[in-house]
Amino acid sequence: MFNRRKNKLMKGTHANLxxxxxxxxxxxxxxxxxxxxxxxxxxMQRDTIPDWEKLRATxxxxxxxxLSRLPEYLQRFEENAIKNGIQVHWAWxxxxxxxxxxxxxxxxxxxxxxxxxxMLTEECGLNPYLEKEGFDVVDTDLGERIVQLRKEHPSHIVxxxxxxxxxxxxxxxxxxxxxxxxxxxxxYLASAxxxxxxxxxxxxxxxxxxxxxxxxxxGTVVVCTNEGNADMGxxxxxxxxxxxxxxxxxxxxxxxxxxxxxxxRSATGQPVTVFTSHYRKPRxxxxxxxxxxxxxxxxxxxxxxxxxxxxxxxCGACMNTCPVYRRSGGHSYHHTVPGPIGSVLAPFYGKEKNxxxxxxxxxxxxxxxxxxxxxxxxxxxxxxxxxxTDETSPDLSKKIGMDIGSKILKSRTTYSLATRAFxxxxxxxxxxxxxxxxxxxKNGHKERIFPDVPGESFREWYKKNQE
Amino acid sequence: MNSKERxxxxxxxxxxxxxxxxxxxxxxxxxVLVEDFVRIAEASGTEVFLATxxxxxxxxxKWSRGGDIQSCVPGLQxxxxxxxxxxxxxxREKMPEVFVAEAAFGVIENAAxxxxxSELRARLLAFIPERIVVLLKAGSLVSTMHQxxxxxxxxxxxxxxxxxxxASKTADIEQTxxxxxxxxxxxxxxxx
Ligand code: SF4
Numbered sequence: 001m002f003n004r005r006k007n008k009l010m011k012g013t014h015a016n017l018x019x020x021x022x023x024x025x026x027x028x029x030x031x032x033x034x035x036x037x038x039x040x041x042x043x044m045q046r047d048t049i050p051d052w053e054k055l056r057a058t059x060x061x062x063x064x065x066x067l068s069r070l071p072e073y074l075q076r077f078e079e080n081a082i083k084n085g086i087q088v089h090w091a092w093x094x095x096x097x098x099x100x101x102x103x104x105x106x107x108x109x110x111x112x113x114x115x116x117x118x119m120l121t122e123e124c125g126l127n128p129y130l131e132k133e134g135f136d137v138v139d140t141d142l143g144e145r146i147v148q149l150r151k152e153h154p155s156h157i158v159x160x161x162x163x164x165x166x167x168x169x170x171x172x173x174x175x176x177x178x179x180x181x182x183x184x185x186x187x188y189l190a191s192a193x194x195x196x197x198x199x200x201x202x203x204x205x206x207x208x209x210x211x212x213x214x215x216x217x218x219g220t221v222v223v224c225t226n227e228g229n230a231d232m233g234x235x236x237x238x239x240x241x242x243x244x245x246x247x248x249x250x251x252x253x254x255x256x257x258x259x260x261x262x263x264x265r266s267a268t269g270q271p272v273t274v275f276t277s278h279y280r281k282p283r284x285x286x287x288x289x290x291x292x293x294x295x296x297x298x299x300x301x302x303x304x305x306x307x308x309x310x311x312x313x314x315c316g317a318c319m320n321t322c323p324v325y326r327r328s329g330g331h332s333y334h335h336t337v338p339g340p341i342g343s344v345l346a347p348f349y350g351k352e353k354n355x356x357x358x359x360x361x362x363x364x365x366x367x368x369x370x371x372x373x374x375x376x377x378x379x380x381x382x383x384x385x386x387x388x389t390d391e392t393s394p395d396l397s398k399k400i401g402m403d404i405g406s407k408i409l410k411s412r413t414t415y416s417l418a419t420r421a422f423x424x425x426x427x428x429x430x431x432x433x434x435x436x437x438x439x440x441x442k443n444g445h446k447e448r449i450f451p452d453v454p455g456e457s458f459r460e461w462y463k464k465n466q467e
Numbered sequence: 468m469n470s471k472e473r474x475x476x477x478x479x480x481x482x483x484x485x486x487x488x489x490x491x492x493x494x495x496x497x498x499v500l501v502e503d504f505v506r507i508a509e510a511s512g513t514e515v516f517l518a519t520x521x522x523x524x525x526x527x528x529k530w531s532r533g534g535d536i537q538s539c540v541p542g543l544q545x546x547x548x549x550x551x552x553x554x555x556x557x558x559r560e561k562m563p564e565v566f567v568a569e570a571a572f573g574v575i576e577n578a579a580x581x582x583x584x585s586e587l588r589a590r591l592l593a594f595i596p597e598r599i600v601v602l603l604k605a606g607s608l609v610s611t612m613h614q615x616x617x618x619x620x621x622x623x624x625x626x627x628x629x630x631x632x633x634a635s636k637t638a639d640i641e642q643t644x645x646x647x648x649x650x651x652x653x654x655x656x657x658x659x
Contacts, residue, residue, distance in 0.1 A: 034642050048576075051494045061489040068486040071478045090471035142648055143639035159639060166641040186643035194649060202557045218624065228594045228635040228650030235590040235627075236556045246474070253616040254491060260630070261576070261612050271507060271577035272612075274633045275594075275650075281626035283553075283590065294470070298477040 012353075014360035018332035023439055027165075032326040034162055039320045041269020042370065048271075049261070059262055060374040062255045063311035066216075067301070073216040073249045074292065080219025081290055084281045089291045094124035097293050101126060101208070101241060102133050104289055108239040110205035112136035116223065116230035117144055118210025119157050119314060120245045123336040124295060126208075138200040140229040142193055149176045155330030157337055158267050158316035163329050197229070207233030211244035211290075212313070213259060217252040220280045221290060224263060224273040231277050240288040242279070246297055247310040259313060262372040267315040296348050305383060309344050311373035318367035318377055324360055333357060340367040340377040347384055355392045358384035419457055427452060495610050499575060501658065504608055508578035511633040512646060514655040526657050527567055527600055537563035539588040540602060553589040566596040566651075570631075571622075572607040573656075574615045579632040580656070581615065583625035590627045594635070594650040601631070602657050 022028050046052045066073055078088045089104075091097040097120075105113065113135055121127070127148070130137050139148040143160035147153060150172050154160030161169065170184035179192045209230045213222040221242045223230045234240050250256050264270040282288035300306050319325045319339030330338035335346040335354055340361060346354035358381045367377040408418045430450040431438065439448040456464075468476070496503075505515045518526045524546060527536060538547040552561050568587055570580035580601050587593055609615050619628065635650030646652055 037642060055493055058489060058491055058493065061486075062491075065486045065488050068483065071475045071482065074475065074478075090469070090474055092470040092473055096470060140649070141639070142637045146639065159642075161639050162642075164641075166643070169640050186640040186645055189640055190637055190645040190648060194647065197649060198557070220628075226635070227637050227648040229648075231590070231594045231629075232649055235594065251488060253620045254613075257612040257616040258491060258493075268638075270632075271511070272579050272630065272632050274511075274631065274636060276579070276630040276632075278625070278628035280624065280628070283626075292474075294474050298474065301478060302481045304483075 012334055013356040014328065014332050014334070015356070017334060018328035021163075021329040021332060022327060026441075028327050030165070031163065031329055035320045035326045038159075038268055039317075039370070042266055042317060042320065043269075045265035045269050045271060049265075055258060055262060056372055056374050059258050059313075059372055060311060062250065062258060063373050064308070066249055066251055066255075067247070067307060067310055070246070070249070070301070073251060074246060077214050077216040077219055077249055078292070080217065081221075082219075084219045086219070086221075086282060086288045086290055089289060091291050091293045091295070094293075094295050097121070097124045097243060097291055097295065098126055098129040100291055101243070102130060102135070104239065104241055105130075105135060105206055108206065108287060110135075110239050112138070112200075112204045113206045113208055114138050114140050114201055114204040114229075114233040114237070115144075115208045116210065116225060116233060117141040117160070118208070118243055119154070119337060120210055120243050120293060120295075121208065122154065124243075124293065126243075136204075138197070138204065140197055140200065140233065141225070141227060142190060142229075145193060145197065146172060149173075153331070153336070155338065156316060156319055157314050163331065201232050201236060204233065204237060206239035206241065207237040208241045208243065209234060211242050211248050212263065213256055214244055214249045214290075215251075215253060215256055215278075216249050218280065220278050222256065222260075223277045223279070224260075224275065225277075226268075226270075226274045228275050231275060234277070234279065235283070238286050240282070240286060242288075242290045244290055244292055246292050246294055247312070263313055263315055266317040266370065266372040299348050300345070306344070306348075306380060308375050309341065309380060311375055312341050313373060314341075315372055317370040317372065321366045321370050323362060323364065323366070328360070333360065340381065341375070344375075344377060344380045344384065347388060351388060352392050355388045356395070358382075358388060416457070416459070423453055423455070425453075491613065493611075493613065495613065496575075499608050499610055501605055501608065504573060504575045504578055505658075507575065508633075508656055511578055512636070512644075512654075513578060513633050514653070516655060516657045518657050518659045520659055523602060523657055523659055527565070530600060530655050531565040531598075534564035534598065536565045536567060537596075538567035539586075539592075540567055540569045543567055549588060551589055551592060553591065556589075556591050556595060563592070563596045565598045565600060566592050567600045567602065568592070569602040570607075572609060572615065572618060573603045574610075574612060574630070575608055576611045577632055578656075579612075579615075579630040581619070581628065581630055583628045585625075587627075587629075593629055593631060596651055597647075598653040598655070599631075599634075599651045600655045600657060602659065605658050 089100045127137050139145050146161040155163040166184040173179040174181045212224045264273045325339040343357035346357045361381050363378045365378040441447045536547040537549045573580050634646045634654040635648045636646050637648035638644050
């Protein structure tokens with residue numbers, strides 16, 4: 001009974017979910033390096049722009065301006081999009097986005113959908129809903145397709161399958177698409193996926209995309225991809241739906257320029273994404289829709305401290321640089337958006353459920369330094385820690401530990417008694433399998449082991465040597 | 468109250484003073500250097516050829532390696548007629564192996580090429596062919612996206628507009644770059 005309860009309490013926290021990922025340093029190191037590679041490429045791009053810091057500051061100012069007049073810009077965007085022949089819908093929450101999408105599909109007799117990457121629809125649980133309603137949904141971004149076939153979720157908002165080794169992808173493709181067993185050549189696997197996805201594009205009745213930017217003054221929807229998968233759907237289907245979070249607006253093209261310069265450089269260290277597509281008017285005989293989605297964004301907007309989180313352009317740079325994300329993997333965050341920005345947003349979607357996430361950070365501030373829209377991520381995480389400690393139920397194991405720790409540290413006598421007592425625990429016990437924090441690799445090498453405990457404290461040593 | 472009203476009302480209730488629309492004053496490289504465009508395009512895996520108006524067709528033919536060529540560029544479409552049919556976009560018979568278009572302009576800082584409905588004829592043509600050639604007048608280069616969007620804002624509004632900066636690619640399998648993820652596998656630019 002006690003164990004079951006304990007398990008339930010422990011389950012689902014970042015610390016527990018990352019355990020598998022960080023046990024044994026091989027995968028941790030590999031993941032760490034893969035992400036750092038992106039960070040390093042970002043730095044190289046940054047160095048090609050002489051006034052990079054001013055570019056970031058301008059981007060932040062543009063977002064703050066747009067947010068300060070958000071109702072006006074949203075209306076302007078809608079008016080212009082309607083003038084261009086696009087139908088605009090508004091969804092208060094995730095459920096409404098799902099319902100609107102399904103009803104558009106039904107009205108247009110669409111049974112199958114090709115989808116390009118959209119963290120928003122992921123956040124709103126669109127795929128499982130549509131599948132339950134009998135629609136056939138295929139994610140067409142290669143990384144997203146891989147995680148979809150594995151029935152997983154993206155572990156990163158830009159590179160969704162970054163947690164997988166090519167051998168794992170090969171096994172999945174072999175099982176689901178009948179590719180050669182054991183062939184894990186990325187070229188081979190990607191071309192197999194290309195062939196399969198071409199068929200999905202041919203077969204589908206409708207296309208759904210996310211939105212990177214909405215331009216208020218022209219009613220344009222902008223989608224950035226490297227694969228061109230959004231366009232393959234948008235330009236070949238008669239029913240097209242763009243799902244847009246309401247923070248995606250920029251005033252005009254002049255401002256869009258700033259963000260197209262920043263997005264790909266910050267995300268993957270490319271000077272720009274391969275395709276930056278601007279959808280303004282539908283093709284003839286095509287119905288095109290935009291769904292503007294709230295889903296708790298008004299809550300973030302209402303909070304003067306946290307409103308700046310709505311500047312986020314979902315570039316992923318804060319994840320790529322985060323020492324905790326890099327070593328624990330995106331799935332340990334148990335929220336759609338992982339990493340620093342995810343942990344800032346998550347408590348808005350459930351304080352109790354996500355109260356551990358703002359603690360999954362060292363507050364080193366590296367994210368602040370790379371964020372293209374200068375969100376004070378570390379500051380906001382720190383703020384959440386204070387608020388959540390006041391506003392949610394205490395985590396007992398942490399509370400007991402803290403209470404004991406504080407009692408010991410408060411008095412010099414108890415402190416020196418405690419350290420002396422600790423010295424009596426034999427090293428053989430501390431360094432054995434009894435200590436759950438020790439890690440031994442499969443080949444028997446000791447990877448992380450409790451260090452030898454010195455025979456005396458510094459204080460004792462100092463006293464002796466002073467004499 | 469419908470969701471639109473509910474969203475706008477909620478936002479209006481807590482909106483504070485409007486902040487001014489910021490001035491965008493960023494540095495532009497003073498000169499437009501073709502070499503920079505070539506270097507950046509090549510770094511993104513795009514092949515770049517220098518030609519004159521007379522040698523464009525030849526360059527295209529050579530690069531096509533005998534593949535079926537289709538074009539909507541006025542000077543080339545007699546030689547390489549466009550038979551692609553948007554109504555049956557996946558028809559193998561009608562799909563060009565090599566598609567040739569001319570960009571309205573190019574951007575040096577990221578080697579992006581601007582193409583709209585009028586340059587493409589059919590939107591899918593920027594994505595579905597195996598290989599794509601884009602012609603670009605060297606005189607139509609601009610330094611950064613700032614100038615690029617200034618041109619876009621001045622011109623007649625497009626229905627669909629695209630910055631293309633390379634062949635379709637992915638690095639989703641263990642960060643290994645693979646070209647031709649979904650769209651064209653190769654992109655060439657002919658500067659003239
Ligand atoms: S918070 Fe900043 S760095 Fe992180 S995804 Fe958003 S824009 Fe990028």
